[in-house]
Amino acid sequence: MNKLDYIRKSKSLFMKWNLHALTQPFSGLLGNGMNMGHLSKWRKEHPVKGYNDFYQSTWDYTRRFKLYEAIAQQENLLEQPLDYMEFGVAGGFSFKWWMEKNQLADSRFYGFDTFEGLPEKWGAFEKGSMAYAMDSLQINDPRASLIKGLFQQTLNPFLEQYENRNRKLIHIDSDLFSAALFTLTQLYRFLKPGDIILFDEFAVPQHEFLAFKIFTESFYINYDVIGAANNYLFVAVKMKEASY
């Protein structure tokens, strides 16, 4: 048996012997450690061209608003019409922040959520956590549309009639790997240089970060990191021309 056949045979045997029964109990821990390493390497390889508060010895969720302020200034986001798309609206706190700050009549604000909470368990958060009834948000701005349902069911019908006009500010705040990967890959063909993608839980190695890593590496996405806050929990990236 040559070396290649030997490797192939061992792989088949591992499956025959149900290797997963041995590895599954440790898969969370091992996966987390490995992806934490990828995140650390990514940080070294992607210097932030703009606001960055790293390193902080404490954790503060309100630092996301400092990042929003900073990128709004850096990129002049309040003086130009935007298409703001938020994936994971929940109570609408970040959604309303951007809508109140950017008052231009031609801006449009699209908020996607189940409004029934997370469709899967996420860490300590059970399925159904973070549920806010859509009507309780009381958003009456005519520039805003809330789109209720799973992204996996609502995004493509939305994109079929979407006019790709304004600069896009895409806010991924859905926490889950599945939701982030689905959203990024479906939006791929609409992305233009200058569009910005904001992440709200980037530093969670098995979720938004992993989805971003797989997306950017598989679609050969060229980007700059233009902001980071709260030890990279909140991150902003800007699309560049593709360079194959």
Ligand SMILES: C[S@@+](CC[C@H](N)C(=O)[O-])C[C@H]1O[C@@H](n2cnc3c(N)ncnc32)[C@H](O)[C@@H]1O
């Ligand atoms: C952290 S909350 C959003 C917080 C919000 N942006 C804020 O500023 O307070 C995450 C939201 O993502 C939504 N979500 C996650 N995955 C989803 C999916 N596949 N489809 C629709 N909504 C999803 C959940 O329902 C939840 O409301």
